[in-house]
Every structure is written in C-alpha cells, then in structure tokens.
Amino acid sequence: MLSSELPRLLLSMSPDLVLDDFLDADARARIERLSRWAPPGIAFGAEDLPEAELAEAEVLITSWGAPVMDEAFLARAPRLRAVIHAAGSVKGFVTDAAWARGIEVSTAAWANAVPVAEYTVAAILFGGKHALELRERYRRTHSEAGLREEFRAVGNYRRTVGIVGASQVGRRVIALLREHDISIKLYDPYLTSAEAAQLGAVCVGLDELCATSDVISLHAPELPETRHMLDARRLGLIPDGATLINTARGSLVDTAALVSELVGGRLRAILDIVEPMPAADSPLFELPNVFLTPHIAGSFGNELRRLGDAAVDELERLTRGQPFAHATTHRELARSA
C-alpha cells in the first residue's frame, strides 16, 4: 500500500545514461503530477543515492545501472513498496531479499522487445534479399551484369524462418512476420504445439529447426541450459547458405564454431551480440557474409523514450490503485532473460 498522499519517488540509473533520453517534457510533467519526485528532475547513480530521500522513497524508477537491492540497501529504504524498471531484465538487481519483502516490480522488457523485433524483421527481410553481399559486389564491379545467374537463391518468398524462444521478442517477431509469405518454425521447451499454432508457428525440436530453416533467429534468454545451444554439431545441421541472426545473447552460440563456418563461407550471419566480444582482428568485421552491429538492436537513441513512457504509465497505474500492466514475479525470472 502506498501512502494516501502522492507517493515519494526516487530515480536511479547509471550516470552514463542521460535522463532526457528517457523522459521528454511531457513525461517529466506527468511524473511531477503523479508523485513527489525527490529532488525533482534528478536521477542518481546507485552509489550516490541520497540517504534522506531513500529513507522516504516509496517508489523507485530504475534503469540500467540500478542499485542492487540487497539487505543493506533495503534497510536504507524501509518504505520502498514498488520498483518500476525502465529497461529489460530486473534479474541483476532485484534480489531474493527484495522479493521476500513483497516489493512490487514492473519491467519495460516488453517495450525493450519492440526495437529488437523490428531490427530482427528488417534483418530477415533485407538479409533474404542478400542486400549486403549485393552491395559489396556492386561496389566492386559497378555493374549489374551476371546478377540474375549468380544470385538465383535470393528472395523472401516462401522462406522458412526458425525462431528460437517464444519470448517477448520472439513473439513480436512472429507477429510482424505474419504479413509476409514466410512460414515459421518455433522451438521453445515450455510451449505446447497448440500454443505455437495460436501464434502462427509450427512447434519443432531445436535440431529440426536448425536442419529445416532458411533463417534461424535466436530469442531465448541467457540461462545455464541455453549456453552454446547452437554448438558445432547444431551449426553443422543448418543448411548451406542459411542465415543465423543473433540479437539475444552471445553465449547462446559457440562463437569459435560459428566463425569457422562463416570463414568457410557455408553460412551467413547477422549478429548484434557476440561472446566473447570480437577482437579488432576478428574475421567477423571483414567477412562479406557477416553483418555485425555493436549491440544496437535493443532500445537506442529515441527508443529510450518508449521505456520512459512505459515507466510513467506504470507509475500512473500505481497511483490510481491499479495493478501494474507489466508486473514481473520472482517465479517468472527462472525462465526469463
């Protein structure tokens, strides 16, 4: 329960982030209408949280770099009832002690999933056109001669896309692909065939997905059981010329095995995240069959505003006595990103 007055609110995020990137003037005005933001207009780094304000705070709006809510932190924040996270996973800072105290937690992971899904669908469609290889070729030859013979395999018509993980991102990708002449296979150990069919996908095992997809897109969370889920054996099952897209986590793929497939030229890859981070002399920067981006698929630039707006919407629900629209629970986290 919040106090009957406007709740006391504190903001905390990494000092490397810029609050204006999350909150425009409207969002700030809404926060000030809905709460006692102390002191207004400021977000503190985890190390710099002011003791007096923390002791009074009932609601914490957080983002990347949020304070780890261990026993010592919770003792400094005795009135804290709710955390609204303007970013993705809360695993790194909402501790067992915070859950045990019954603090309500909301996350904007759904909003962070939006740009990842957009990036993925753009990658699938543009990748299916072999646009990047074609650009390289055009730069070299300045000619259209021979294109049709050389690039017969190009195109998105009746392709099969294999989605790994019916996660928030995975589901959005499937929904966005519905408009296209593309069939979707889906692997998720927690999903039934009927649930997959409702999403518009066919539920298959991971080996079958690898062996029968033209594009494989990873959207599973980083968990002990997903580490190297695409190992050398599974990469070997993927058909020649197919594309692997990874916007999820680098640890899902055995990078050494993938690099060896890519150097051999058998597969193509669109990678937003690689583990370990590629060294300056990594072939991933140079190979014509690889499109490597510096972890931009998630909220970036003006997409951070969506996270800020999502947080203010949740604050509004809280102050009206309504449940969070995007509450997350301790139980869910075991299977989540």
Ligand SMILES: NC(=O)c1ccc[n+]([C@@H]2O[C@H](COP(=O)([O-])OP(=O)(O)OC[C@H]3O[C@@H](n4cnc5c(N)ncnc54)[C@H](O)[C@@H]3O)[C@@H](O)[C@H]2O)c1
């Ligand atoms: N590139 C970026 O900036 C960026 C941004 C957001 C999310 N991500 C990553 O994208 C991925 C999806 O994020 P999310 O928030 O949609 O995830 P999520 O928390 O919604 O995923 C949870 C779902 O994953 C499924 N799952 C669990 N174990 C699985 C397994 N072994 N195999 C396949 N599926 C399994 C379960 O159905 C579960 O419901 C994560 O790896 C996340 O870290 C990356």
